[in-house]
Amino acid sequence: MNPCPSQLRVLLLQIYLPIAEMSVDALLLVGIGFGVGWLSGLFGVGGGFLLTPLLMLIGIPSFVAVASGANQTLGASVSGLIAQARRGNVDWRMGAVLVAGGLLGSFVGVQLFAFLREKGQVDAAVALFYVVVLGIVGLLMVMESVRAIFRRVRARPQRLHQHSWAHGLPFKMRFRQSRLYISVLPPIAVGFGIGVLSAVMGVGGGFMLVPAMIYILGMPTSVVIGTSLFHVVCITASVTFFQAVQVGGVDIVLTMLLLAGGVAGAQFGASMGARLRGEETRALLGLLVLGVALMLMWNLVTPPERLFSVTRAP
Amino acid sequence: MRAVLLLLLLLAPGLAGAQPLVARLSTDRVDVTTAFVGESVLVFGSTEQPIGPGGDEIIVVARGPSTDFVVRRRVNVLGMWLNGPSAHFDDVPSFYAIAGTLPAWRLLPEEVRQARGLGLDALPLTPSSGARSPQFRAALLDLKRNEGLWLEDVAPVDIAGNRLFQVRLPLPATVQPGVYEIAVHLIRSRQVVATERIGFIVARTGTAAEIERLARLQPAVYALICIILAALAGWLGSILFRRS
Numbered sequence: 001m002n003p004c005p006s007q008l009r010v011l012l013l014q015i016y017l018p019i020a021e022m023s024v025d026a027l028l029l030v031g032i033g034f035g036v037g038w039l040s041g042l043f044g045v046g047g048g049f050l051l052t053p054l055l056m057l058i059g060i061p062s063f064v065a066v067a068s069g070a071n072q073t074l075g076a077s078v079s080g081l082i083a084q085a086r087r088g089n090v091d092w093r094m095g096a097v098l099v100a101g102g103l104l105g106s107f108v109g110v111q112l113f114a115f116l117r118e119k120g121q122v123d124a125a126v127a128l129f130y131v132v133v134l135g136i137v138g139l140l141m142v143m144e145s146v147r148a149i150f151r152r153v154r155a156r157p158q159r160l161h162q163h164s165w166a167h168g169l170p171f172k173m174r175f176r177q178s179r180l181y182i183s184v185l186p187p188i189a190v191g192f193g194i195g196v197l198s199a200v201m202g203v204g205g206g207f208m209l210v211p212a213m214i215y216i217l218g219m220p221t222s223v224v225i226g227t228s229l230f231h232v233v234c235i236t237a238s239v240t241f242f243q244a245v246q247v248g249g250v251d252i253v254l255t256m257l258l259l260a261g262g263v264a265g266a267q268f269g270a271s272m273g274a275r276l277r278g279e280e281t282r283a284l285l286g287l288l289v290l291g292v293a294l295m296l297m298w299n300l301v302t303p304p305e306r307l308f309s310v311t312r313a314p
Numbered sequence: 315m316r317a318v319l320l321l322l323l324l325l326a327p328g329l330a331g332a333q334p335l336v337a338r339l340s341t342d343r344v345d346v347t348t349a350f351v352g353e354s355v356l357v358f359g360s361t362e363q364p365i366g367p368g369g370d371e372i373i374v375v376a377r378g379p380s381t382d383f384v385v386r387r388r389v390n391v392l393g394m395w396l397n398g399p400s401a402h403f404d405d406v407p408s409f410y411a412i413a414g415t416l417p418a419w420r421l422l423p424e425e426v427r428q429a430r431g432l433g434l435d436a437l438p439l440t441p442s443s444g445a446r447s448p449q450f451r452a453a454l455l456d457l458k459r460n461e462g463l464w465l466e467d468v469a470p471v472d473i474a475g476n477r478l479f480q481v482r483l484p485l486p487a488t489v490q491p492g493v494y495e496i497a498v499h500l501i502r503s504r505q506v507v508a509t510e511r512i513g514f515i516v517a518r519t520g521t522a523a524e525i526e527r528l529a530r531l532q533p534a535v536y537a538l539i540c541i542i543l544a545a546l547a548g549w550l551g552s553i554l555f556r557r558s
Binding site for chain 1: 547
């Protein structure tokens with residue numbers, strides 16, 4: 001029996017994801033990867049916060065979407081880290097302190113995730129985390145950039161960095177490259193927090209980490225991107241590890257398809273992003289983040305089509 | 315399909331001579347590869363006596379591997395829809411299909427049909443723990459039917475030449491790997507007079523199988539491979555697509 005052309009096309013495009021246990025259109029995944037990669041290149045973020053909700057939207061189970069999203073973000077951030085490291089824009093010492101907190105945070109986050117999954121609340125919890133975190137971050141970004149656009153003349157702070165209560169804590173350490181002599185507690189706490197969020201939301205957390213490094217730690221902007229990429233690569237690797245071992249949601253076929261589109265898209269996005277002004281880019285990114293938060297909130301509050309759901313018992 | 319029937323027609327006298335019922339499958343193995351989009355399995359056979367009104371009737375039942383399922387109901391908490399009460403169902407067939415020359419309830423007395431589990435309503439679905447409301451059982455039936463994993467009289471068993479029968483069992487892409495058992499019952503005057511048991515295996519093969527097996531048996535090794543592969547892909551990609 002000869003398959004008719006339409007059947008043949010379906011056979012070529014559909015691919016079975018071994019961990020998600022479902023078959024999906026391969027080109028759709030590459031396309032999603034490309035789109036997210038393009039936006040992440042444009043805005044200079046990992047894009048996990050867009051990718052994971054999109055995967056859940058097309059029906060990938062949330063535990064697979066989160067774990068594979070983290071795995072994809074790892075791949076998407078590696079090339080950026082290499083480029084930044086070559087230019088000497090990574091504060092390795094600060095990175096190591098952040099990662100120390102982040103590893104612990106990602107471990108705790110995966111425990112929380114496994115617990116929520118057992119209770120059957122993982123979908124709602126992931127969505128809620130997204131709504132709250134992205135809502136706050138998006139709002140702050142938009143407000144900040146709108147203020148900056150209105151001011152336009154950016155009064156550069158005369159001091160090296162703002163001193164806050166966070167700098168006065170014990171266990172001080174010298175970070176040469178960041179020109180800081182501060183307690184290691186704030187960076188560990190920041191790393192920990194991002195680690196938890198990374199594990200639960202399947203993101204790298206760059207869009208939260210960058211402002212935290214500037215405003216809480218007072219790091220100079222020159223090393224912020226490189227150091228945050230170092231943190232993102234380490235934490236997504238650790239989230240991949242703990243998720244794969246404990247929850248078993250990392251689908252390498254899914255990750256690879258997303259990366260195939262993602263790395264291509266990121267290059268196009270980056271060359272376009274270079275032509276945009278800083279404040280405008282940040283305002284657009286803020287709006288995008290807010291948009292994702294609103295979309296997930298909408299899903300959370302609209303009455304579901306089906307009241308019941310069935311899953312295999314873990 | 316026509317070829318199969320023709321072959322069967324030629325063989326029929328010899329096959330059916332000794333036994334009242336003979337049944338076979340088009341395959342004894344369904345491979346789940348990375349290109350798997352579902353498949354269908356043909357159950358066919360022949361009877362000694364003529365099939366049809368007043369004569370013999372056929373019921374085909376297929377069951378996939380059993381699993382435990384959790385059914386959850388969403389409830390509104392502070393304006394948000396969260397998963398609320400749940401019911402656990404143990405040893406539920408992950409795949410179930412029944413087809414007959416007529417629906418089973420028209421062919422067999424009710425108590426026989428219930429005892430043999432012929433029909434979705436005859437499946438012993440009582441929650442082992444959790445919520446007791448019959449809504450959960452109804453929801454399980456509904457959801458499984460929607461996924462195409464539980465099929466009841468979707469298409470009748472085809473009859474050809476009074477003695478040959480065949481029915482196609484469609485397996486969706488979401489079928490669980492494992493052993494699938496098929497029972498073909500021969501019904502005569504509202505009684506099961508003969509049963510032929512056959513089966514096939516759904517198995518992951520090729521890359522998909524290896525990935526799944528590694529992830530299950532050696533999760534730490536699998537995790538490290540995922541990390542390395544993702545990093546390599548990202549690095550390679552940035553070289554390939556670099557626009558200088």
